[in-house]
Structures are given as structure tokens and as C-alpha cells.
Amino acid sequence: MSAATGAQPLYQDELPSAGARSWTCRRGTALTLTDLAGGANVSALLYSAANPLERYCMPDTLKAQHVSRLTAGVALYSDMGRVLASIVEDGCGWHDTISGHATAETVASKWGANTYQQARNEWRRSAREAFLVELAKHGLGQRDLHPNINFFSKVEVEDEETGALSYVAGNSPAGSHVTLRFELDTLIVLWNGPHPLAEEWLARPVRVTLEHFPTAGADDAVRTSCEENERGFAVTEAALA
């Protein structure tokens, strides 16, 4: 499990395949996603709970830290130069944020659509459909979509010159987990289902655990990983004072 306090979780749930959730996670907590069976993907959107106009920003996150993938030690920046959350633990080493999420068209063309009437709770509702429903619960909509995170998924650039992208199956072993420590109160929207480049629709349960978690100290590994993060954390904390 996570390096959290060992106390009783504030909250625990199991997201079934094609299941979605959205809620606000407070600063001082951490959310751990556990890929119970291996091969899961969780697509995620993040917003500042105080003002959802401020949201996760893939380009700012990547260019501040000179990375094109997410893993432990990486801060997730908002489009207002603040750190919404940090990845403090990671069992699989690579989470994608450059290839989007599945839409109803992806489901129909790659994996085969079904209906509730046929499949009941195995209904293959897409990430896009689930995101728009979850966002609507918070007064948000399509204009609030942004390049999302795909936890547990790896999409690599095969060659720097051509920039060709390839999806790497089997990135996440059974039991691997990723822990997000929230630096600001953050509205997070999750959908559990295949990465849009996955060959197969793998139905994989993902455990979601929310716990109290210490905030970043002066020697925190994410804060000290680069000068940019030192400044990013300072700006984030200054706004809380």
C-alpha cells in the first residue's frame, strides 16, 4: 500500500471497468490507485476545486520538468503555474498524458460497442461520455475538457527524429499502484477503462484509496527535483498563506 500514515483510509472504493467517479480531494490527502489485476488504465482530469477555470495543464507540466511522461517525482501543474498534485509513489514507471481518451467512436471502432440492455453493468460507456456526465455534476462541460492523464499506460516515442508513437501493452503489473498527493484542493474525475490505443477492451478493477497524507516538506523529492518545481511549490504555497 501507499506510504501513508497507516491509519484507516478516509475513503475506499473499487472502480469497475467503465466506472467513473469525481470528487474533491483536499490538500493534505493522497489518493492511491491500485491496478488489482494488471493491465488497467485510468483516464483522469484535474481542476482546482476553488476555481475550476484553473485546470491541469499537460504542456506546462511537461515543459517545466522536461518530461514527456509522468512518474514518481513529477508535479502535476495547473494552467496557472501552481501544483495541483504530485506523484509521490509509482509502481509502473510511466503514465501517459499525450494521447487523450476513448470516445464512443473509439469504443465502437476498436472494441465493439454494446448497450445497457445487452450488457447491464458491463456496458462499455466511453471515457468521453463518462467525463461529460461527471463534469455536468459540477456545472462543467465540454469546454472544460483538457489533455488528460492515463494512469498505468505507456505510449512512447520510438524515434526522436520521426516522432512515431507506440503504445506499450503490459506496462502495469498486477498490484501496481500510483499515489497522488494533493497540494491544492483538487476536483478529480476518473474513468476506468482501456487506453484509446489499447488493442483489447480489458475489464480491470482499480482500487481507489483516499488517506490523510503529510504535505511536502522543505526537502520533498518532488519539490527538489528541479528548480522549476522549487518555484512552482513556492507559488502554490504562497497562495495558501
Next chain:
Amino acid sequence: MSVSVQSEERSELAARLVLDVPAGEGFAHELAAGETLRIVDLHGNQAVDTLFFDAHDYANRYSAVDTLREQGGVYLGLGSRLLALDGTALVTIVGDTCGRHDTLGGACSQESNVVRYGEHTRHMHACRNTFLAQAREWGRGLDKRDLTANVNFFMNVPLTPEGGLEFVDGVSAPGKYVELRAERDTLVLISNCPQLNNPCNAFDPTPVRLLFWPS
């Protein structure tokens, strides 16, 4: 490296509109379906930050990640179809003498400049302020919610197989251009990047020329 081609000869006289966007300024304009926009990097190594919207539904806007995933590569170039959130193309790159354009580096902002370069850069000019000023001037409800990952024409942001990303010297040169054909009525929002802190404008922002040809 990537393919670059001279597009079909187009006479400047046949253009319905020709204008220069000065360094650090912006421009908003609608392209009718079938029209072609050429963006000329007049002096070389000038990043042109650009957003695209379905002219009849701004919520259906350019999606960088859908575009990259569907084309199977992280650089934009000749033949790239710039997709909207609904999965269909807004514009297609039909001419490109530069060969590589970025869509993962995003637009600079005051806030991201502080993170990247320090507090002393907070009051430097930045693309996202230009986008907001242009959106406000354009009106019709366009605002911050509509700003998302943009295209950076003439900008070079290589990604490595190990998961790295860098801003490096531009691949562009004086007179290089890119041409976009509108696949539907499309609103184009441009910020001619004022960034002075990295090589994306060769530390010297310069004007770019826009030419619009009817279909």
C-alpha cells in the same frame, strides 16, 4: 528528417487578405471551409501559437492529443489533420517548407514563465495573455475556458524514447511557411509569440505574414 514541400504556386495577388502580425501581437479570423491560410515565418525561428475552433460551435475545438494519437506521431507536418474534439478535421496542413511543428509545448503564460524562469519574468508578455485579449475582442462568449493545448508553428520540441522533452533551436528559417486548408468553417486564434526566455523565437521575436486564399 520530416518531409517538407513547396505547395502549389499561389499568387499573392489572388489572396483575399494579406497582413503581417507584428512580434508579440495576436490575430483572430474565420476561415471558410475550403479556404487556405499561409503563415510565413518572415525572419525565421518565430513560434506562432495557434488555436482552432469549429466556427459554429466553439466547444468543438482543436485537440492536440487526439490529433497526435490518430496520426501516430508527436510532430505536425505536411498532411497532418488537426482534429477537433469530435474526431473530425478542422484544418489540414497542405503545404510546409519547414518540416516540423510542435503541439505539446503549449503557449507561454505569465504563470508558467515564473515557474520556468523565475519571478523576474512575471511581467513579461506572454501568449496566453494575447489569446485572452484576442478572445475578449472577438467576443461571442470566447474566454479562458476555451484555451487549451495549442499548435506552435515553426517550433521544435523533440521528444525522446526515454520520456524526455526539450525546447531546442528552431528548425525554421526566413521565408519558411506552412499552409492550412480549412476542412470546415474554422475560427483561428493566433499569438505571435513574445517569449524572450528560450530559443523558440531565437530570443528575438519578429513579425509573421498571413495570407488567405478563397477556395
